[in-house]
């Protein structure tokens with residue numbers, strides 16, 4: 001998709017399946033099953049759409065999916081198929097590992113930063129089992145508080161924060177720690193959007209008169225943006241999530257912002273419109 005002077009591509013790291021209850025938290029299944037039919041194990045299908053932003057000077061990748069370091073047991077639990085999914089899709093766009101200048105992690109959950117690091121280099125097995133940064137030239141941008149929460153997880157959060165996804169970046173001198181809202185280039189900036197995690201960040205892309213907002217897990221699926229009270233069970237601060245979504249919904253409507261979704265298997269992006277209810281919105285999907 002051409003967007004002012006820059007181009008935006010969604011690059012998937014593959015689909016996976018996860019329990020529907022996690023995505024909808026307190027919402028009863030009789031309600032959420034009307035918008036998504038679960039499989040026989042009560043699971044829903046998710047995509048891992050990372051965003052590639054190509055400016056005249058830089059290639060910026062937002063999030064890196066699950067990557068290839070999961071155990072066979074973890075992969076089977078998620079029904080995650082194939083290897084080098086993200087890297088293969090980047091290759092289809094003509095991009096190799098050396099072509100990514102900047103990686104932005106919305107947060108450090110395993111489905112968003114697993115591909116930050118890898119155990120192999122150029123297809124050859126490494127002698128060491130220590131992961132290395134997947135993109136050798138890239139600077140990786142992470143919020144300070146997110147890094148702190150990931151580095152010192154508690155009993156509830158430790159299952160999704162894996163050190164191997166971020167520690168090798170620091171060791172390689174490729175980690176840039178961000179302190180709050182930060183402009184990264186003329187067209188790209190990040191804003192802290194708490195709720196899913198305490199320092200989740202969204203990416204704002206502004207080019208010409210157009211604005212896009214990559215939502216990450218602020219709204220994993222469009223329905224989470226359409227209904228403010230629908231909050232995933234994963235969110236660590238659900239009441240804060242509601243306020244974050246309310247602010248972003250008003251910002252998106254007032255400024256005609258293209259919302260980009262990371263996890264829905266079909267709806268990639270769209271424009272939000274108000275309804276007669278203040279806590280509900282309607283998304284007009286857009287091909288991307």
Ligand SMILES: [Zn+2]
Nearest residue numbers: 109111112217
């Ligand atoms: Zn996620």
